[in-house]
Amino acid sequence: MGAYEFSIRSTDDSDWREIRDVRLEMIRDTPTGYAESLEEALRHEEAEWRMRGHRGASDQGIAIAAITESGRWVGTMAGFVPDPETGPLLVGVYVAPDYRGSKVGLTDALLTAVEDWARTESHQLTLHVHEDNVRARKAYENRGFAATGHSVPYNLDPSRNELEMVKKL
Template sequence: MRASDLMIRTTNEEDWREVRTLRLEMLRDTPLAYAETIEHALLVDETGWRLRAARGTTPGQTSVVAIDGQRWIGHMGGYIPDAATGPLLVGVYVTPDYRGETAGVTRLLLDEVEKWARRHSDTLRLEVHEANPRALRFYEKLGFTMTGRSREYELEPGGLELEMIKPLR
Protein backbone atom coordinates (compact mmCIF):
# COMPACT_ATOMS: atom_id res chain seq x y z
CA MET A 1 0.00 0.00 0.00
CA ARG A 2 1.27 3.46 -0.92
CA ALA A 3 -0.19 6.71 0.39
CA SER A 4 -0.65 7.84 -3.23
CA ASP A 5 -3.26 5.05 -3.64
CA LEU A 6 -5.49 6.57 -0.96
CA MET A 7 -8.42 8.92 -1.19
CA ILE A 8 -8.51 11.61 1.51
CA ARG A 9 -11.78 13.51 1.74
CA THR A 10 -14.32 15.03 4.07
CA THR A 11 -17.41 13.12 5.07
CA ASN A 12 -21.01 13.96 4.27
CA GLU A 13 -24.36 12.81 5.61
CA GLU A 14 -24.64 9.95 3.13
CA ASP A 15 -21.47 8.40 4.61
CA TRP A 16 -23.24 7.60 7.88
CA ARG A 17 -22.91 3.81 7.60
CA GLU A 18 -19.16 3.97 6.95
CA VAL A 19 -18.71 6.58 9.68
CA ARG A 20 -20.50 4.26 12.11
CA THR A 21 -18.42 1.24 11.10
CA LEU A 22 -15.14 3.14 11.44
CA ARG A 23 -16.16 4.72 14.78
CA LEU A 24 -17.01 1.31 16.23
CA GLU A 25 -13.62 0.02 15.03
CA MET A 26 -11.94 3.00 16.69
CA LEU A 27 -13.68 2.40 20.00
CA ARG A 28 -12.83 -1.30 19.97
CA ASP A 29 -9.16 -0.60 19.15
CA THR A 30 -8.45 2.19 21.66
CA PRO A 31 -11.44 2.79 23.95
CA LEU A 32 -9.54 5.29 26.10
CA ALA A 33 -8.96 7.69 23.21
CA TYR A 34 -12.41 8.88 22.21
CA ALA A 35 -14.45 10.02 25.24
CA GLU A 36 -17.21 7.63 24.23
CA THR A 37 -17.93 4.05 25.14
CA ILE A 38 -18.71 1.33 22.63
CA GLU A 39 -21.98 0.79 24.52
CA HIS A 40 -22.99 4.41 23.91
CA ALA A 41 -22.01 4.33 20.25
CA LEU A 42 -24.07 1.18 19.67
CA LEU A 43 -27.16 3.05 20.91
CA VAL A 44 -26.79 5.95 18.46
CA ASP A 45 -29.56 5.83 15.86
CA GLU A 46 -29.36 6.57 12.14
CA THR A 47 -30.19 10.24 12.67
CA GLY A 48 -27.29 10.55 15.09
CA TRP A 49 -24.88 8.87 12.70
CA ARG A 50 -26.07 11.10 9.87
CA LEU A 51 -25.31 14.15 12.02
CA ARG A 52 -21.83 12.81 12.79
CA ALA A 53 -21.15 12.09 9.12
CA ALA A 54 -22.32 15.59 8.16
CA ARG A 55 -19.53 17.14 10.26
CA GLY A 56 -17.41 17.14 7.13
CA THR A 57 -19.77 19.70 5.60
CA THR A 58 -20.76 21.64 8.74
CA PRO A 59 -19.28 25.14 9.33
CA GLY A 60 -16.87 25.22 12.27
CA GLN A 61 -16.21 21.48 12.02
CA THR A 62 -14.41 19.01 9.83
CA SER A 63 -14.35 15.24 9.47
CA VAL A 64 -11.68 13.81 7.20
CA VAL A 65 -11.32 10.15 6.23
CA ALA A 66 -8.77 8.00 4.43
CA ILE A 67 -10.19 5.38 2.08
CA ASP A 68 -8.24 2.61 0.37
CA GLY A 69 -10.48 1.27 -2.37
CA GLN A 70 -13.73 0.58 -0.52
CA ARG A 71 -12.11 0.26 2.93
CA TRP A 72 -12.25 3.21 5.32
CA ILE A 73 -8.93 3.12 7.14
CA GLY A 74 -8.52 6.40 8.98
CA HIS A 75 -10.20 9.45 10.44
CA MET A 76 -9.38 12.84 11.93
CA GLY A 77 -11.84 15.48 12.92
CA GLY A 78 -11.79 18.99 14.20
CA TYR A 79 -14.15 21.52 15.67
CA ILE A 80 -14.03 24.88 17.38
CA PRO A 81 -15.30 24.59 20.95
CA ASP A 82 -15.04 28.36 21.41
CA ALA A 83 -13.32 31.37 19.84
CA ALA A 84 -10.80 31.70 22.67
CA THR A 85 -9.28 28.23 22.31
CA GLY A 86 -9.58 27.76 18.55
CA PRO A 87 -9.57 24.49 16.57
CA LEU A 88 -9.39 21.19 18.44
CA LEU A 89 -8.18 17.98 16.76
CA VAL A 90 -10.38 14.99 17.67
CA GLY A 91 -11.16 11.44 16.62
CA VAL A 92 -7.66 10.54 15.44
CA TYR A 93 -7.51 6.97 14.17
CA VAL A 94 -5.72 4.86 11.60
CA THR A 95 -6.48 1.15 11.35
CA PRO A 96 -3.48 -0.86 12.65
CA ASP A 97 -2.20 -2.26 9.35
CA TYR A 98 -2.01 1.28 7.87
CA ARG A 99 -0.12 2.91 10.73
CA GLY A 100 3.44 4.18 10.52
CA GLU A 101 5.54 6.56 8.48
CA THR A 102 5.79 4.24 5.48
CA ALA A 103 2.05 4.27 4.86
CA GLY A 104 1.79 8.04 5.39
CA VAL A 105 -1.94 7.94 6.16
CA THR A 106 -1.69 9.95 9.36
CA ARG A 107 0.23 12.79 7.77
CA LEU A 108 -2.22 13.00 4.87
CA LEU A 109 -5.17 13.21 7.27
CA LEU A 110 -3.42 15.76 9.47
CA ASP A 111 -2.52 17.91 6.45
CA GLU A 112 -6.22 18.20 5.63
CA VAL A 113 -7.23 19.03 9.20
CA GLU A 114 -4.44 21.62 9.41
CA LYS A 115 -5.65 23.28 6.18
CA TRP A 116 -9.08 23.57 7.76
CA ALA A 117 -7.68 24.81 11.09
CA ARG A 118 -5.55 27.54 9.44
CA ARG A 119 -8.75 29.20 8.27
CA HIS A 120 -9.65 29.71 11.93
CA SER A 121 -6.40 30.10 13.90
CA ASP A 122 -2.63 29.89 13.87
CA THR A 123 -2.62 26.91 16.24
CA LEU A 124 -4.21 23.48 16.51
CA ARG A 125 -4.95 21.90 19.90
CA LEU A 126 -5.67 18.38 21.02
CA GLU A 127 -6.20 16.44 24.21
CA VAL A 128 -4.66 13.04 24.84
CA HIS A 129 -5.12 10.70 27.80
CA GLU A 130 -2.10 10.47 30.07
CA ALA A 131 -2.25 6.65 29.87
CA ASN A 132 -1.85 6.64 26.08
CA PRO A 133 1.95 6.87 25.62
CA ARG A 134 1.83 5.71 22.00
CA ALA A 135 -0.39 8.67 21.11
CA LEU A 136 1.73 11.10 23.14
CA ARG A 137 4.91 10.08 21.28
CA PHE A 138 3.07 10.18 17.97
CA TYR A 139 1.76 13.72 18.52
CA GLU A 140 5.20 14.93 19.60
CA LYS A 141 6.62 13.53 16.34
CA LEU A 142 4.03 15.57 14.45
CA GLY A 143 5.11 18.81 16.14
CA PHE A 144 2.68 19.04 19.05
CA THR A 145 4.00 20.13 22.47
CA MET A 146 2.52 20.00 25.95
CA THR A 147 0.91 23.19 27.22
CA GLY A 148 0.90 22.15 30.88
CA ARG A 149 -2.90 22.29 30.97
CA SER A 150 -5.06 19.25 31.68
CA ARG A 151 -8.59 18.26 32.64
CA GLU A 152 -10.25 15.25 34.19
CA TYR A 153 -11.16 12.43 31.79
CA GLU A 154 -14.90 11.93 32.22
CA LEU A 155 -15.10 8.17 31.61
CA GLU A 156 -13.64 5.14 33.39
CA PRO A 157 -10.82 4.68 34.26
CA GLY A 158 -10.57 8.44 34.91
CA GLY A 159 -7.21 10.14 34.83
CA LEU A 160 -6.21 13.26 32.95
CA GLU A 161 -6.53 14.53 29.42
CA LEU A 162 -3.35 16.44 28.61
CA GLU A 163 -3.49 19.41 26.25
CA MET A 164 -1.02 19.71 23.40
CA ILE A 165 -0.69 22.44 20.81
CA LYS A 166 0.92 22.82 17.41
CA PRO A 167 1.67 26.12 15.69
CA LEU A 168 0.32 26.31 12.15
CA ARG A 169 2.78 28.43 10.20
Protein backbone atom coordinates in the same frame (compact mmCIF):
# COMPACT_ATOMS: atom_id res chain seq x y z
CA MET B 1 -2.03 -0.58 -6.79
CA GLY B 2 0.43 -0.06 -3.91
CA ALA B 3 -0.25 -1.60 -0.55
CA TYR B 4 -1.06 1.73 1.03
CA GLU B 5 -3.00 3.69 -1.55
CA PHE B 6 -5.92 5.71 -0.24
CA SER B 7 -7.88 8.84 -0.93
CA ILE B 8 -9.01 11.46 1.56
CA ARG B 9 -12.33 13.22 1.38
CA SER B 10 -14.84 15.04 3.55
CA THR B 11 -17.65 13.03 5.01
CA ASP B 12 -21.37 13.61 4.52
CA ASP B 13 -24.54 12.20 5.99
CA SER B 14 -24.76 9.44 3.40
CA ASP B 15 -21.60 7.95 4.96
CA TRP B 16 -23.43 7.14 8.17
CA ARG B 17 -22.86 3.36 8.03
CA GLU B 18 -19.12 3.73 7.42
CA ILE B 19 -18.89 6.40 10.11
CA ARG B 20 -20.63 4.08 12.56
CA ASP B 21 -18.43 1.13 11.65
CA VAL B 22 -15.15 3.03 11.87
CA ARG B 23 -16.21 4.63 15.16
CA LEU B 24 -16.89 1.20 16.67
CA GLU B 25 -13.53 0.01 15.31
CA MET B 26 -11.80 3.05 16.85
CA ILE B 27 -13.26 2.50 20.29
CA ARG B 28 -12.50 -1.22 20.23
CA ASP B 29 -8.90 -0.47 19.21
CA THR B 30 -8.24 2.23 21.83
CA PRO B 31 -11.06 2.40 24.42
CA THR B 32 -9.53 5.39 26.24
CA GLY B 33 -8.95 7.31 23.02
CA TYR B 34 -12.45 8.70 22.70
CA ALA B 35 -15.10 10.52 24.70
CA GLU B 36 -17.67 7.75 24.50
CA SER B 37 -17.76 4.12 25.50
CA LEU B 38 -18.48 1.26 23.14
CA GLU B 39 -21.81 0.75 24.87
CA GLU B 40 -22.78 4.39 24.24
CA ALA B 41 -21.75 4.21 20.61
CA LEU B 42 -23.71 1.00 20.05
CA ARG B 43 -26.88 2.73 21.30
CA HIS B 44 -26.77 5.52 18.70
CA GLU B 45 -29.42 5.46 16.02
CA GLU B 46 -29.03 6.31 12.35
CA ALA B 47 -29.85 10.00 12.92
CA GLU B 48 -26.81 10.41 15.20
CA TRP B 49 -24.48 8.80 12.68
CA ARG B 50 -25.93 10.94 9.87
CA MET B 51 -25.36 14.07 11.97
CA ARG B 52 -21.72 13.04 12.50
CA GLY B 53 -21.30 12.47 8.78
CA HIS B 54 -22.74 15.89 8.01
CA ARG B 55 -19.87 17.48 9.96
CA GLY B 56 -17.72 16.99 6.87
CA ALA B 57 -20.04 19.31 4.94
CA SER B 58 -20.24 21.89 7.73
CA ASP B 59 -18.75 25.37 7.72
CA GLN B 60 -18.02 25.06 11.44
CA GLY B 61 -15.38 22.36 11.19
CA ILE B 62 -13.89 19.50 9.23
CA ALA B 63 -14.48 15.75 9.18
CA ILE B 64 -12.46 13.64 6.79
CA ALA B 65 -11.93 9.98 6.04
CA ALA B 66 -9.17 8.02 4.34
CA ILE B 67 -10.60 5.33 2.08
CA THR B 68 -8.89 2.59 0.10
CA GLU B 69 -9.75 1.83 -3.51
CA SER B 70 -11.79 -1.14 -2.25
CA GLY B 71 -13.88 1.20 -0.07
CA ARG B 72 -12.36 0.33 3.30
CA TRP B 73 -12.21 3.26 5.71
CA VAL B 74 -8.68 3.19 7.16
CA GLY B 75 -8.51 6.55 8.92
CA THR B 76 -10.43 9.54 10.06
CA MET B 77 -9.85 12.91 11.73
CA ALA B 78 -12.03 15.86 12.56
CA GLY B 79 -11.75 19.35 13.92
CA PHE B 80 -14.04 22.02 15.26
CA VAL B 81 -13.88 25.27 17.21
CA PRO B 82 -15.57 24.78 20.60
CA ASP B 83 -15.03 28.44 21.54
CA PRO B 84 -12.86 31.35 20.39
CA GLU B 85 -10.42 30.99 23.30
CA THR B 86 -9.69 27.31 22.56
CA GLY B 87 -9.61 27.73 18.80
CA PRO B 88 -9.44 24.70 16.51
CA LEU B 89 -9.56 21.37 18.33
CA LEU B 90 -8.41 18.10 16.73
CA VAL B 91 -10.77 15.21 17.55
CA GLY B 92 -11.80 11.77 16.38
CA VAL B 93 -8.32 10.71 15.30
CA TYR B 94 -7.98 7.14 14.10
CA VAL B 95 -5.73 5.23 11.75
CA ALA B 96 -6.26 1.49 11.29
CA PRO B 97 -3.38 -0.52 12.77
CA ASP B 98 -2.18 -1.80 9.38
CA TYR B 99 -2.02 1.79 8.06
CA ARG B 100 -0.02 3.31 10.94
CA GLY B 101 3.55 4.47 10.63
CA SER B 102 5.54 7.08 8.80
CA LYS B 103 6.19 4.80 5.80
CA VAL B 104 2.46 4.72 5.04
CA GLY B 105 1.94 8.47 5.40
CA LEU B 106 -1.76 8.25 6.24
CA THR B 107 -1.57 10.02 9.59
CA ASP B 108 0.41 12.86 8.02
CA ALA B 109 -1.97 13.15 5.09
CA LEU B 110 -5.02 13.38 7.35
CA LEU B 111 -3.32 15.78 9.74
CA THR B 112 -2.20 18.04 6.89
CA ALA B 113 -5.81 18.40 5.75
CA VAL B 114 -6.98 19.26 9.27
CA GLU B 115 -4.10 21.71 9.76
CA ASP B 116 -4.96 23.44 6.47
CA TRP B 117 -8.50 23.94 7.78
CA ALA B 118 -7.25 25.01 11.23
CA ARG B 119 -5.05 27.73 9.70
CA THR B 120 -8.23 29.42 8.47
CA GLU B 121 -9.35 29.65 12.10
CA SER B 122 -6.20 30.30 14.16
CA HIS B 123 -2.43 30.07 14.42
CA GLN B 124 -2.54 26.85 16.46
CA LEU B 125 -4.24 23.46 16.70
CA THR B 126 -5.09 21.93 20.09
CA LEU B 127 -5.84 18.35 21.07
CA HIS B 128 -6.43 16.28 24.19
CA VAL B 129 -4.87 12.84 24.54
CA HIS B 130 -5.38 10.31 27.34
CA GLU B 131 -2.40 10.29 29.68
CA ASP B 132 -2.01 6.52 29.23
CA ASN B 133 -2.01 6.65 25.42
CA VAL B 134 1.76 6.78 25.00
CA ARG B 135 1.63 5.69 21.34
CA ALA B 136 -0.61 8.62 20.39
CA ARG B 137 1.35 11.13 22.48
CA LYS B 138 4.57 10.13 20.72
CA ALA B 139 2.90 10.31 17.33
CA TYR B 140 1.68 13.84 18.08
CA GLU B 141 5.09 14.92 19.42
CA ASN B 142 6.71 13.59 16.23
CA ARG B 143 4.34 15.84 14.27
CA GLY B 144 5.13 19.04 16.17
CA PHE B 145 2.63 19.00 19.04
CA ALA B 146 3.90 19.90 22.51
CA ALA B 147 2.30 19.34 25.90
CA THR B 148 1.10 22.58 27.45
CA GLY B 149 1.08 21.30 31.03
CA HIS B 150 -2.71 21.62 31.18
CA SER B 151 -4.98 18.64 31.59
CA VAL B 152 -8.67 17.91 31.91
CA PRO B 153 -10.36 14.95 33.61
CA TYR B 154 -11.17 12.15 31.19
CA ASN B 155 -14.96 12.14 30.97
CA LEU B 156 -15.32 8.34 31.11
CA ASP B 157 -13.02 8.05 34.15
CA PRO B 158 -12.45 11.36 35.98
CA SER B 159 -9.65 9.77 38.02
CA ARG B 160 -7.57 9.85 34.81
CA ASN B 161 -6.62 12.85 32.70
CA GLU B 162 -6.41 13.96 29.12
CA LEU B 163 -3.31 16.02 28.43
CA GLU B 164 -3.54 19.14 26.31
CA MET B 165 -1.12 19.42 23.39
CA VAL B 166 -0.76 22.31 20.96
CA LYS B 167 0.91 22.75 17.60
CA LYS B 168 1.76 26.19 16.28
CA LEU B 169 0.67 26.50 12.66
